[in-house]
Amino acid sequence: MTEGVVFDLGWRPHDGPRLGRAGARRALYKDGLRRVLGLRRKARRKVFPFTLMAIALLPSLFFVAFGVIAGEFDPTATLFGHSQYFDLTGALVLIFTALASSELLVPDRVNGTLAVYASRPLTVGDYVLMRSASLATVVFGFLWLPHVVLFLGRAWVNGFSSYVTDNAAILWETALASVVYFAAFAPLGFLVAAFSKRTSLAAGVFLGVITISSAATRGLIEAGFDFMGLFAFQHHPGFVKDWIMDSSTHSWIPEDAGFDASVSLLVIVVVALLSGMTVLARQRRAA
Amino acid sequence: MTSPADAANPTVEVRQASKWFGQKVAVSDVSCSFGPGLSGLLGPNGAGKTTLLRMICGLLSPSDGEVSILGTNPRRDHRIYRKVALVPEEDAVYGYLTARAFVAFAADLSGVSRNGVDAAIASVDLDDAADRPISGFSKGMRQRAKVAAALVTDPEVLILDEPLNGTDPVQRAHLIDVFRRLAAGGRTVIVSSHVLAEVERMADRVIAIVDGRLAAAGGVHAIRRAMADIPYRIRIDVEDARKVAATLVGAESVTSVAVAGSTIHIETSDLPDLGRRVPRVARDLGVRLTAFEPEDESLESVFRYLVRRRS
Amino acid sequence: MRAFVSIVRVTFRQVVGGRRWIVLGLLALLPSVVMWFSSMDSTASAAIDRYHDAPLAMLLLLVVPIVTLVVGSGALGDERRDGTLSFLLVRPIRRSTIALAKLVAAWLAAAVIAGAGGVLASLLLAMRAGTWITLGPTLLAVAVGTAGYTAVFMVLGHLTSRAVLIGLVYVFVWESGISFAAPALANVSLSRIGLSAYLGLIPASTPGYTSLTEALGSLAPGAGGALAKALSISVVCVLFAALLLKKRDATGE
Numbered sequence: 001m002t003e004g005v006v007f008d009l010g011w012r013p014h015d016g017p018r019l020g021r022a023g024a025r026r027a028l029y030k031d032g033l034r035r036v037l038g039l040r041r042k043a044r045r046k047v048f049p050f051t052l053m054a055i056a057l058l059p060s061l062f063f064v065a066f067g068v069i070a071g072e073f074d075p076t077a078t079l080f081g082h083s084q085y086f087d088l089t090g091a092l093v094l095i096f097t098a099l100a101s102s103e104l105l106v107p108d109r110v111n112g113t114l115a116v117y118a119s120r121p122l123t124v125g126d127y128v129l130m131r132s133a134s135l136a137t138v139v140f141g142f143l144w145l146p147h148v149v150l151f152l153g154r155a156w157v158n159g160f161s162s163y164v165t166d167n168a169a170i171l172w173e174t175a176l177a178s179v180v181y182f183a184a185f186a187p188l189g190f191l192v193a194a195f196s197k198r199t200s201l202a203a204g205v206f207l208g209v210i211t212i213s214s215a216a217t218r219g220l221i222e223a224g225f226d227f228m229g230l231f232a233f234q235h236h237p238g239f240v241k242d243w244i245m246d247s248s249t250h251s252w253i254p255e256d257a258g259f260d261a262s263v264s265l266l267v268i269v270v271v272a273l274l275s276g277m278t279v280l281a282r283q284r285r286a287a
Numbered sequence: 288m289t290s291p292a293d294a295a296n297p298t299v300e301v302r303q304a305s306k307w308f309g310q311k312v313a314v315s316d317v318s319c320s321f322g323p324g325l326s327g328l329l330g331p332n333g334a335g336k337t338t339l340l341r342m343i344c345g346l347l348s349p350s351d352g353e354v355s356i357l358g359t360n361p362r363r364d365h366r367i368y369r370k371v372a373l374v375p376e377e378d379a380v381y382g383y384l385t386a387r388a389f390v391a392f393a394a395d396l397s398g399v400s401r402n403g404v405d406a407a408i409a410s411v412d413l414d415d416a417a418d419r420p421i422s423g424f425s426k427g428m429r430q431r432a433k434v435a436a437a438l439v440t441d442p443e444v445l446i447l448d449e450p451l452n453g454t455d456p457v458q459r460a461h462l463i464d465v466f467r468r469l470a471a472g473g474r475t476v477i478v479s480s481h482v483l484a485e486v487e488r489m490a491d492r493v494i495a496i497v498d499g500r501l502a503a504a505g506g507v508h509a510i511r512r513a514m515a516d517i518p519y520r521i522r523i524d525v526e527d528a529r530k531v532a533a534t535l536v537g538a539e540s541v542t543s544v545a546v547a548g549s550t551i552h553i554e555t556s557d558l559p560d561l562g563r564r565v566p567r568v569a570r571d572l573g574v575r576l577t578a579f580e581p582e583d584e585s586l587e588s589v590f591r592y593l594v595r596r597r598s
Numbered sequence: 599m600r601a602f603v604s605i606v607r608v609t610f611r612q613v614v615g616g617r618r619w620i621v622l623g624l625l626a627l628l629p630s631v632v633m634w635f636s637s638m639d640s641t642a643s644a645a646i647d648r649y650h651d652a653p654l655a656m657l658l659l660l661v662v663p664i665v666t667l668v669v670g671s672g673a674l675g676d677e678r679r680d681g682t683l684s685f686l687l688v689r690p691i692r693r694s695t696i697a698l699a700k701l702v703a704a705w706l707a708a709a710v711i712a713g714a715g716g717v718l719a720s721l722l723l724a725m726r727a728g729t730w731i732t733l734g735p736t737l738l739a740v741a742v743g744t745a746g747y748t749a750v751f752m753v754l755g756h757l758t759s760r761a762v763l764i765g766l767v768y769v770f771v772w773e774s775g776i777s778f779a780a781p782a783l784a785n786v787s788l789s790r791i792g793l794s795a796y797l798g799l800i801p802a803s804t805p806g807y808t809s810l811t812e813a814l815g816s817l818a819p820g821a822g823g824a825l826a827k828a829l830s831i832s833v834v835c836v837l838f839a840a841l842l843l844k845k846r847d848a849t850g851e
Contacts, residue, residue, distance in 0.1 A: 204762030223636030
């Protein structure tokens with residue numbers, strides 16, 4: 001048969017703009033946000049993230065409302081001051097990170113969709129970076145938003161312009177502390193999720209390891225093994241936060257072990273780098 | 288007189304069974320039965336075949352209606368499972384077990400001797416891979432492992448949900464042969480499948496489900512004949528096709544005529560009338576008639592009509 | 599019986615398979631590590647006190663709950679989510695037999711892992727203090743504690759895919775926080791069962807005994823009572839799991 005004919009059934013090739021790698025990254029970032037917050041999914045997927053966020057935000061709203069009604073807001077009050085607030089949100093963000101990091105990495109690897117991403121104009125590095133960016137956005141908002149609410153509430157009661165001028169440093173300090181918390185927990189959460197086949201189990205193992213490491217290191221430090229203070233992963237971000245905000249809200253294990261807050265910061269950075277490299281290698285193998 | 292949806296000596300009975308999940312109705316008022324022999328359960332994706340089979344097996348409780356196997360409600364009496372085996376559609380295997388261990392596990396759970404393990408594995412042609420972990424198997428091999436696990440229990444009723452998925456043509460032919468032999472031995476074998484050509488080959492009887500409702504039941508040809516509102520398409524091979532076509536086009540029972548070489552494609556609403564008319568026309572015109580065949584009595588055609596009717 | 603044993607064997611392999619037993623095993627070793635380093639250069643009496651201070655508390659209040667949570671929630675939960683539950687249910691086996699076999703397998707796995715940690719910690723104590731006084735009570739505490747936890751988490755694992763997370767919230771918020779803050783709530787704390795069994799066997803004159811009894815809250819020490827509680831919880835959970843297996847649709851997830 002030497003002749004042929006093609007019938008136009010109305011199919012057309014894509015003639016719109018090709019968004020390339022940047023577009024693919026943006027799509028991945030937005031997908032990550034949706035997954036973490038349970039958006040465009042069943043209602044029960046939203047329960048955990050929004051409940052945790054509500055628990056994080058409600059005390060600040062309450063105190064602002066109380067202060068506005070009472071007409072005063074003692075800036076030196078320590079009850080739910082900015083530094084103490086991290087003790088509440090720090091614990092919540094630990095749980096949130098456990099859930100979210102496993103939700104971001106495990107399904108793609110287990111369901112085989114990682115290979116689909118790899119066939120797009122995306123590198124595995126892009127994938128890990130955008131997943132981290134999604135988590136960072138939500139965690140940062142989770143941690144910092146209550147402080148913004150508290151700050152604005154206090155400003156409202158204490159003379160807006162003067163309060164803002166005198167206390168503007170609080171905003172960048174709390175922002176920086178939020179980044180530190182993210183850097184301390186998220187890489188470890190991703191590390192556990194990169195090796196787990198179930199989201200719930202990854203979240204559980206991550207929380208278990210973090211919590212038990214605190215108890216174990218406390219015991220060993222009391223026995224005189226101060227270097228074990230480096231492994232109190234749950235306490236490093238709090239110690240660094242107190243350093244940034246020049247406060248002292250808690251007895252931190254690295255502090256009791258005799259370390260400086262800068263050492264805690266170094267541990268956070270090193271662990272984050274090592275975890276990131278391991279996650280990248282693992283995802284490359286799985287793709 | 289029994290309905291075509293009911294088998295002669297039913298072993299599995301479904302009476303006005305419905306199943307809904309929240310707002311979604313998966314199966315709606317289905318009444319049918321299955322007996323010894325091989326029955327095919329057909330339907331497009333999402334028709335409710337798996338839901339129906341799981342209700343039959345007792346894994347799902349009907350929201351309304353009843354199901355029974357050998358006169359027993361499987362959700363009330365687990366002992367009936369001595370005579371029942373299920374090969375589910377999903378990948379329900381323990382990846383860390385070898386195929387042999389998996390089949391032996393099935394034998395243990397069903398309380399049958401392990402002596403039949405090797406024979407069950409051989410019957411699905413898995414001998415060479417029997418001592419490898421199932422996690423390393425292809426989709427087709429996993430299917431065969433599941434079938435072997437069902438066969439080792441020597442069931443009276445064998446229910447298979449898409450058992451041919453992932454199998455290559457040789458494996459498919461082999462498995463169909465196994466199912467036919469079991470059915471010929473008096474067992475009730477129910478196979479749900481999308482591979483229409485194979486179902487047509489192996490099933491004596493077909494139950495078709497569309498949108499959760501019973502759409503048709505019985506033999507393939509009988510179902511087609513029951514679709515009186517859809518014109519039949521007939522192919523006629525004859526000398527001087529144009530002359531014959533010109534004569535037939537005027538007949539009342541003929542809906543459309545198309546000529547291609549020595550073949551005439553006719554659509555007719557009255558097959559018996561056409562069957563009498565064509566030989567007479569050929570005789571009167573002095574031309575030789577070499578073929579008179581229905582073009583749409585295949586299961587695929589029937590299936591397409593059924594799906595089109597309901598949508 | 600053969601079906602029961604087969605389910606136990608396959609489930610045991612399932613819940614400790616892959617990397618799980620390594621991670622859980624390392625977790626279970628932590629009390630021993632703390633025991634070794636915290637009791638260096640201690641007298642026998644001080645070493646026993648140290649054992650009660652951190653290692654035992656870590657074992658019973660952290661290791662046992664976490665190990666049983668991971669193992670117990672997977673016993674039925676993994677079957678449901680992997681789609682293999684139908685493989686078990688379409689069998690001529692009572693649902694209570696399936697539930698009991700699952701519990702026995704998960705309990706054995708959890709008890710072996712956590713028990714290994716307890717044995718090692720007691721061994722290290724014996725090397726420091728020259729006494730094996732804690733070994734028997736520790737083993738019983740682990741056995742009884744894991745039984746109660748495993749039973750509850752097995753049911754939780756079957757009910758929800760978020761079992762591990764809910765279990766952790768229970769362990770870290772209720773057990774480690776609220777029930778310690780209010781001694782009257784000790785009766786609804788699973789971790790106290792193991793501790794009660796331990797204190798029921800260890801002599802009252804043992805160093806650290808008093809501080810441990812304070813941790814018991816309103817409960818009285820007693821191995822028999824602890825055993826009875828663990829057994830009762832297990833029976834109730836097995837019956838409930840059997841009911842769920844019978845009544846609940848096996849749709850998988």
